Amino acid sequence: MAQAMSGPAPYIYVCTRTRVRKAKLLPPEEYARMLNMSIHEITRFIEETEYKKEIDELGTSFSGIDLIETALSWNLAKEYQNILDITPGTLKVFIKAYLRHWDIQNILTLLRGKMQGLRPGKIKEVLIPAGSLDRVFLDRLLMEETPERVAETLKGTDLYHIVNREISRAVEAGTFSHMENELYKEFYAGLLDIARAGLKGGSQFLSFIQLDIDITNIRNLFRLRADQFVENIRSMMIPGGSFSVDELQQMYVIKDQNEFIETLQKRMTVKPVQEALEAMKGARSGHEIDVGLTRSQLEQMERMSKINPFSVHPILVYLERKRYEVVNLRAIARGKESNLSADRIRACLVI
Amino acid sequence: MALRDIKPTRSELIGLKKRIALSERGYKILKMKRDGLILEFFKILAQAKDSRGELNRKYEQAVEKMAIANTVEGAIGVKAAAFSVAEVPSISLRSKNIMGVVVPEIESSKVRKSLTDRGYGVLGTTSVIDDTAVAFEELVEAIIQSAEIETTMKKLIDEIESTKRRVNALEFKVIPELTEARDFIKMRLDEMEREELFRLKKIKARSVA
Secondary structure, three states: OOOOOOOOHHHHHHHHHHHHHHHOOOOHHHHHHHOOOOHHHHHHHHHOOOOHHHHHHHOOOOOHHHHHHHHHHHHHHHHHHHHHHHOOHHHHHHHHHHOHHHHHHHHHHHHHHHHOOOOHHHHHOOOOOOOOOOHHHHHHHHOOOOHHHHHHHOOOOOOHHHHHHHHHHHHHHOOOHHHHHHHHHHHHHHHHHHHOOOOOOHHHHHHHHHHHHHHHHHHHHHHHHHHOOOOOOHHHOOOOOOOOHHHHHHHHOOOOHHHHHHHHHHHOOOHHHHHHHHHOOOOOOHHHHHHHHHHHHHHHHHHHHHHOOOOHHHHHHHHHHHHHHHHHHHHHHHHHHOOOOHHHHHHHOOO | OOHHHOOOOHHHHHHHHHHHHHHHHHHHHHHHHHHHHHHHHHHHHHHHHHHHHHHHHHHHHHHHHHHHHHHHHHHHHHHHHHOOOOOOOOEEEEEEEEOOEEEEEEEEOOOOOOHHHOOOOOOOOOHHHHHHHHHHHHHHHHHHHHHHHHHHHHHHHHHHHHHHHHHHHHHHHHHHHHHHHHHHHHHHHHHHHHHHHHHHHHHHHHHHO
């Protein structure tokens, strides 16, 4: 397959391909239909879509809900790797950097599993190799005996310096929460550096990342405010978004929830987020807030991808849409398994 | 105690009287203890009902939160977050005395934790994990509280049962048997006295004749 590596051609090529893939994603009305199906019907329905290969492949090892969840995760990982393969040049730099959060998730799961002395097979069930650390490398890490050995084996990867810096402290304290926060902050700092490095399309990537940082910070502000255990939240906020860490700290201490939301609305000029915040006034559960913010983020991402149709935006939007398709299918299957009502499951969907 | 094994002597009668007095005193004390334990039991029973209701409610809540977490995050996300928690709440046991019954007093390390102390990072998780963690922390607290009350109740029931057995044994077996033996000795002693008197009269009559 011939690919043009310079000029606007790579953007047009990848954006068109991702747009085609996006069109193949399940429309919202299919989710409504699935809410009335049993687990077996859902499995069959999924088998008739893009997930057929994974369902067939895993059918002998898993069954029921585990088959659905594992097949969805495998498909997600495979799809992300496919997108990386077809993305050329600077776009690949952006996408590869963006998918690094899957590496963080996998490494943290691995370290925690090792810390608890879990069997490699049990840890492997929970890994989703959708980032740049592939299945072979993750298998190598799984064979290591201790968290320190896992950290050592990471030498040469982007995560090494943070993991190596934090590992002794984490093992001593028996918790990886500080390391987790540091890894995610470093991840976003890295994304901002790449976006500001002067690469073509960097400004579009920057606006996307800043939106992601804002939504993550707002979401965590709501969570920390509900918890009310800590006074200083600066270390848990990601710098580089629309708000400085000090501003976020000031907003954290606002007593009244509606006043807090109004302060956020004044500063967040993004319309979907403003509307989502307006809907959050009054008492709402943390999960509803999460879903509301995620929906507004996706809506804003869609708008951005329409404004810049041949940029990194359509690719990132597809990656997010694909991720939430997997989340929605899993939510319906898991919700059915737990006998949750259709309304409860519908509230968990990101449509 | 078979009556034929009893020696109808005065010393035996005195011994039996002492044992009857002791048994009756013990019977009264044990009866008071049983009534006291029953009163304590009913106090604990009210607490146990509340704690069991609370426990059931919290269990249902925790299961529901877990179902939502599984729905939103998937089993993979929930398992990955669960790997973060390595600490098991430590429990210290002390004992207290309720009317001679040693019951446990359970103290545990703080189960409810802040978002930052749970072991998972804030930046890599969502609020459904927080909600599930809170629900299960509250459930563990309710289990610990319930364990203390339920163990106390079980120990009280055992003690009431054994005290009741002792009271019944004293009331229907020990005291009646001792009383019967005392009456038997009394009767035999009276009879022996009458025989002696009759024999003396016979001897006197024979010597006069």
